Amino acid sequence: MRVIVESDAIGVSRTAARFVxxxxxxxxxxxxxxxxxxxxxxxxxxxxxxxxxxxxxxSRVVTFNLDExxxxxxxxxxxxxxxxxxxxxxxxxxxxxxxxxxxxxxxDFESHCEQYEKLIRDSGGIDLQVLGIGSDGHIAFNExxxxxxxxxxxxxxxxxxxxxxxxFFGSADAVPRLAITMGVGTILESRRxxxxxxxxxxxxxxxxxxxxxxxxxxxxxALQLHRDVVVVIDxxxxxxxxxxxxxQHVETSQKLLQSGQxxxxxxxx
Ligand code: GLP
Numbered sequence: 001m002r003v004i005v006e007s008d009a010i011g012v013s014r015t016a017a018r019f020v021x022x023x024x025x026x027x028x029x030x031x032x033x034x035x036x037x038x039x040x041x042x043x044x045x046x047x048x049x050x051x052x053x054x055x056x057x058x059s060r061v062v063t064f065n066l067d068e069x070x071x072x073x074x075x076x077x078x079x080x081x082x083x084x085x086x087x088x089x090x091x092x093x094x095x096x097x098x099x100x101x102x103x104x105x106x107x108d109f110e111s112h113c114e115q116y117e118k119l120i121r122d123s124g125g126i127d128l129q130v131l132g133i134g135s136d137g138h139i140a141f142n143e144x145x146x147x148x149x150x151x152x153x154x155x156x157x158x159x160x161x162x163x164x165x166x167x168f169f170g171s172a173d174a175v176p177r178l179a180i181t182m183g184v185g186t187i188l189e190s191r192r193x194x195x196x197x198x199x200x201x202x203x204x205x206x207x208x209x210x211x212x213x214x215x216x217x218x219x220x221x222a223l224q225l226h227r228d229v230v231v232v233i234d235x236x237x238x239x240x241x242x243x244x245x246x247x248q249h250v251e252t253s254q255k256l257l258q259s260g261q262x263x264x265x266x267x268x269x
Pocket of ligand 1: 035036037038039040066067131132133134135139140141161
């Protein structure tokens with residue numbers, strides 16, 4: 001796992017946008033896995049800016065979102081489809097037919113979930129999956145106890161998640177109880193994962209994800225099994241990490257390597 005601690009939340013968004021934009025430029029028909037929540041908002045704002053001001057082209061990009069509340073249709077203001085339209089899709093030159101969000105009103109959830117997995121496979125698989133993290137360490141809606149091999153399916157939300165998301169619905173009672181979510185196994189098949197977190201409420205979850213044991217009780221910890229994960233966080237979210245100096249040292253070494261400053265690494269040319 002590569003851990004990048006930026007100086008603030010703006011730095012997190014800029015760095016995350018650099019990873020996404022570099023991929024879109026290198027592979028214009030790439031497949032992006034996208035997340036909702038407040039954390040990726042700055043990333044999306046930066047992508048919109050680059051689309052408008054720098055011509056970052058999304059016309060051939062395909063996207064798959066991680067999850068959706070069950071019971072909400074795409075027009076509901078709190079649905080993740082609506083979130084994505086508002087905060088990204090309606091503001092960039094993406095083809096609406098290329099954007100996929102699970103359907104919270106699907107009649108047959110089992111076949112809808114299977115179809116979602118098939119669509120991801122048929123698109124060639126996800127090149128870069130953007131992830132936030134729940135305060136209980138979940139990714140997408142894979143609540144503690146989810147199988148680390150799970151696939152897209154129906155999931156019952158944990159009380160912590162209902163509490164955390166009550167702010168968007170006015171009260172905890174109004175938060176849907178079920179969601180469709182990509183599984184941990186689905187996420188692990190992405191070629192690269194980009195996990196973002198900001199603020200002290202995420203510090204414990206980030207420490208468990210990066211430095212704790214791999215456990216279904218913290219589904220983000222399964223990312224330790226993935227070969228290409230980049231964690232981008234701000235100092236409050238890094239607050240519980242014990243090896244922060246080392247992560248910083250790794251980043252410095254990488255920069256020295258890339259700029260050819262061999263002697264600073266005690267290397268001879
Ligand atoms: C929900 C979403 C997750 C997201 C999490 C954190 O549970 N299903 O994908 O990572 O919220 O959201 P926020 O970024 O608002 O803290």
